[in-house]
Amino acid sequence: MLSTKVSPIRKIRTRLVNFRVTDEEFERLKASSDRQGARCLSDFARSIMFGGTYDDRLLTMDHRLTGVEQSMARLVEALSGSRPQDTNTHD
Numbered sequence: 909m910l911s912t913k914v915s916p917i918r919k920i921r922t923r924l925v926n927f928r929v930t931d932e933e934f935e936r937l938k939a940s941s942d943r944q945g946a947r948c949l950s951d952f953a954r955s956i957m958f959g960g961t962y963d964d965r966l967l968t969m970d971h972r973l974t975g976v977e978q979s980m981a982r983l984v985e986a987l988s989g990s991r992p993q994d995t996n997t998h999d
Contacts, residue, residue, distance in 0.1 A: 929937065938949060950952035 937953070941949050941952035944952060946955075
C-alpha cells in the first residue's frame with residue numbers, strides 16, 4: 909500500500925525506470941493521471957506501480973483539509989465569543 913505520510917525531507921530519486929507504451933496506452937495513462945489530479949505523470953505511475961492509487965494521496969489531503977476546516981471553525985467561534993457585546997440599544 910502506498911505510504912500516505914509526507915516526509916519533511918524527500919528522498920532524492922537517482923534511479924530511472926523506463927518502459928515503452930503505445931500511443932493509445934500513453935493517452936490512457938495521461939487521461940487517468942489527469943482525472944485523478946496527479947501532479948505529474950511520474951507521480952501517478954509511481955503510486956499505481958507500488959500498489960496504491962492516486963486516490964490514497966487525495967484521501968490524505970482531504971483528511972488534512974477537514975482538520976484545517978475544523979480548526980478554522982473553532983477559531984471563528986472563539987473569536988466571535990470574545991467580541992464585546994454592543995450594549996447600546998435604541999428604543
